[in-house]
Amino acid sequence: xxxxxxxxxxxxxxxxxxxxxxxxxxxxxxxxxxxxxxxxxxxxxxxxxxxxxxxxxxxxxxxxxxxxxxxxxxxxxxxxxxxxxxxxxxxxxxxxxxxxxxxxxxxxxxxxxxxxxxxxxxxxxxxxxxxxxxxxxxxxxxxxxxxxxx
Numbered sequence: 001x002x003x004x005x006x007x008x009x010x011x012x013x014x015x016x017x018x019x020x021x022x023x024x025x026x027x028x029x030x031x032x033x034x035x036x037x038x039x040x041x042x043x044x045x046x047x048x049x050x051x052x053x054x055x056x057x058x059x060x061x062x063x064x065x066x067x068x069x070x071x072x073x074x075x076x077x078x079x080x081x082x083x084x085x086x087x088x089x090x091x092x093x094x095x096x097x098x099x100x101x102x103x104x105x106x107x108x109x110x111x112x113x114x115x116x117x118x119x120x121x122x123x124x125x126x127x128x129x130x131x132x133x134x135x136x137x138x139x140x141x142x143x144x145x146x147x148x149x150x
Contacts, residue, residue: 001071003030005095008048008073011035018106020048022072024056024065024089031068032056048072049080053087063150065089074101077108078115086150 007021017036024032034052038044049072057063068089074096076084084092098108119126141147 001073001093001095003033004048004071004073007033007035011037016040017046020073022048022052022070024052024068024070026056026060026065026068031059045079047077047080049076050083053083057087063087063148069093074098074106077101077106078111 003023004021007023008019009021011017011021012019012035017038017040020036022034023030024034032052032055034048034050034055036048037046037051049070052070052072053065056065056068060068065087069091070084070089071093072080073094075094075098076092077098101107102109114122114124
């Protein structure tokens with residue numbers, strides 16, 4: 001956890017982005033470090049947890065973090081939480097809470113609110129198009145013999 005906190009401060013002060021750091025640990029060893037790079041890369045998905053997960057998966061040669069722990073300087077936002085569940089680490093430890101983050105301007109509560117709303121009531125309109133054509137990709141997936149289930 002101290003390494004995640006250290007990264008959150010060091011990389012923020014170096015101009016990489018917000019004050020967030022994360023590390024992935026396997027068998028007591030750090031296998032990946034991540035930090036927020038949203039503003040420096042102009043990538044809204046480059047949060048510390050996502051960065052650490054990407055690097056750890058590359059290091060392990062796997063799309064899952066079986067047997068790994070994730071340490072993050074702040075309670076994960078909804079996007080990072082989704083990435084964490086997809087990566088399937090064993091445990092997650094965090095320092096600051098989402099309320100601590102909101103107190104300094106990082107308030108993700110509106111996203112949780114949006115998820116609960118029916119699609120027509122969301123602030124960003126969402127509309128299904130060409131479902132009859134889009135289903136072809138899922139049908140092809142079902143028939144694909146080389147697929148890796150996840």
